[in-house]
Structures are given as C-alpha cells and as structure tokens.
Amino acid sequence: xxxxxxxxxxxxxxxxNAAGGAWTGPDGAARLVVKVTxxxxxxxxxxxIESLLASAFGLSKSAVSVTSGAKNRLKTVxxxxxxxxxxxxxxxxxxxxxx
Numbered sequence: 001x002x003x004x005x006x007x008x009x010x011x012x013x014x015x016x017n018a019a020g021g022a023w024t025g026p027d028g029a030a031r032l033v034v035k036v037t038x039x040x041x042x043x044x045x046x047x048x049i050e051s052l053l054a055s056a057f058g059l060s061k062s063a064v065s066v067t068s069g070a071k072n073r074l075k076t077v078x079x080x081x082x083x084x085x086x087x088x089x090x091x092x093x094x095x096x097x098x099x
Contacts, residue, residue: 049066
C-alpha cells in the first residue's frame, strides 16, 4: 500500500474539529490546516488529528499516523491508502477550502 506524507499545521484545543484550508509558513510551503478540540497533552491531539484525517480521506484510523512533529504544531502525517493519486487529489481539495 503506497504511503503519502502530508504537511499539516495543527491547532489543538479548537472550538470544533475541522480540516481544510492552507497555512503558508515562513519557508513558503503550504500546510493543511487541521483543528481539533482535543488538548495537546499525552498525545490526545495527535490521536484526534489522525482520526479526523482518516475520516476526511476515507481511510481507516490505522492507515493514518503522525510521523513527525508529535510535540509541535507543524507536523507530517503519513496516509497509507490503495490509491496515491486519489489521496493527493483529496489533499489538494482540502488545501483549497477556507480554514
């Protein structure tokens, strides 16, 4: 199963869970905006991010994992799905949404 890594900017402790929109960092790279209501303690926000992105991409929770930036707002999340082109297309759709 191909892996597809996506850069995200997380906001833990948000008022609602949401994934969509782009955040551009100082390096000029766009990251998917991900907001979760879970607090950033004991990995609860990371688990919520994995669950939210699994739902947004139509994958099982076990197919999504935070692979870097576990204690940082800027993270890399790896998606394992059967069709990398479909994952990339969905990522681009989410980037284009308003945060």
